[in-house]
Amino acid sequence: MSRLRKSVLLVVVALVATLVGTPANASQLWRPWFTSGDGIDVLNVAHTTDRSTVVSINTGAVDKNTTHFRQSHDIIVTLPEGHNPNLAYPVLYLYHGRAQGPGNWHREANIEAITAGFPFIVVTAEAGRGGWATNWVNQSAGVQQWDTFHLDQLIPFIDRNLRTIREREGRAIAGFSMGAFTAIRHAVHRPWLFRMVVGFSGGYNLEDPRMRAAVTLPLPTMGLPADGPFGGPFDGSWNFNNPWHRVGGLRDIHTVLYAGTRWDGDPLEQQAHRLTYEFHQHLLANGIHNSWMVEIDCGHNIVCVGDLGLRRELPTMRNVLWGPR
Template sequence: MPFARTRPFAPWSRPAPRGRRPSGGHPVKRSTHRRRAFTLVLALLATLLTTAVATTGTAAALPGFSSGHGIEVRNVMQTTPRTYVVNIHTNSVDTRALAWTYHDVIITLPSDYNPNVAYPVLYLYHGRAQSPGAWHREANIEEVTHGYPIITVAAEAGWAGWGTNWVNQSAGAQQWDRFHLDELIPWVDQNLNTIQAREGRAIAGFSMGGFVAIRHATHRPWLFRMAIGMSGGYNLEDQRMRTAVTAPLVQKGLPLDGPYGAPWDGSWGFNNPWHRVGGLSGVHTVLYAGTRHDDPLEQQAHRLTYEFHQHLLANGISNSWMVEYDCGHWIDCVARNGIGRELPVMMDVLWHP
């Protein structure tokens, strides 16, 4: 609370002897000095108290993360003034399916975060054999989003999870659709002040994460207002995509029929964004692909992205056509030139705080 301002103190001169009058004044008594000194001490204490109250208020304003919606919070570490690493457990995902030892959700708040204000949320998904930390260690997403009033959530997508509830979970639970859409979103809404409507959510990803973002947007378009696929592929029944899905599984000791079953299994078609493009009719969809054709992975992603873009147009689905950035298959370049370019658009598409 504000305190009354005490009158200013002049530098002390040596007091006159008791009973003698300084020029133009009255006798100076020691009690007067003691009262003034006491007043000064009170003023200093008031300043310290005000600072302590302000500090306590700031600490109380910081978010707390509690368990709920199938997610158990095990540990929270604040790594920067804006970013929190929340270690979690969920029965939907076995940690053996991850590229990293721990199952973490990394949350970055706006630069001037106010817990009394509802913010939009950007969900980010990484590439194969990466973890959510790639968005921070490599892509520096905190710097990219600096100054924008949006909460960023980088979540696990697995070593090679592909955003689906696996057909063969013999090597451990992998229910990514359930974790991402039924658990993570309501858990974020529970723990932070968010805009709890599709107009308050965007989803984006790189490589495999780009597929995950588009896949989720086509399956549940009522959850997202904007979807960004960067350097990915979006047709599971294309042989190039099937190879991209199954080839890495052997490295991790995962079953080849894990994500979508055997080659003839209907899960390939059910999860295929190619067959669900109608769901994107109300979603602001953006597709990115790199121009570094000397990078074989980006060269293939470029072709697959262009084909999906043309498929959307053929079905009357407007989209920001295959935006080309001068990137190979690197998440740091993607974040700067993809997310960085789309954030101003995102602010126009989503509801503001």
């Protein structure tokens, strides 16, 4: 072979290697993009890490005054390691606690490290400073239609912008504290959307005075009306949105309830433990045996819940949901 032909061949081989690369390198180079639709206007897309993208949005369903940062509304999308854009993936929707935002799952609980090695797209979405997963009765401090945003806008938005498994076997939903109520509330109202739900340190009976106090008392300190989420004490919205009365929706959903045992000096987790245990017993009394309560050595803390709770459930979630296809 002549020196010229050999040189040309080496250049071609090098060029092919650069274009094709290894599967791992190819997946790292791919970054998702997001376009407006489904009631959501995309304002900015920022690829903050190799796996995570912050999507800043507007939606008529949620006033920014009611979100965590008040001047912005963000969704954080985290791809699985080795993500292949040619495959459809299951999605885990993850919700935060009261007075938190979607970034708490990343900054504090380190969701990227927890989900490393698992084949899920993770969406950490805004749930409001005190949104409670519902379309508010009193929206005088700003539009809050969290049911509409989470279920009618966000899920179609994610499915349209990413390759996802769109059957219920491709979706799980989970949350901490208020986010736990959000996850259970959404699951019992739309059981055809989700195959697995996990509640960490939440409460699930809106008729319980402890739960009503947890909902209403902090809202005025945030500049929000106490009767905002569910109306006055006798408003029918309390009953309509109460998971306690809709547990039949969980019959075919793999349901897990977590509560911490570090009660000393932590009244929030002590109350969450009691409310979780009572809901667990209520599920069993209604013949919903695929639900159970798991006690973990945690207080009311998203870091501990993520490390000892969510990390523990991910292998089960991988078995319950359909895999990439």
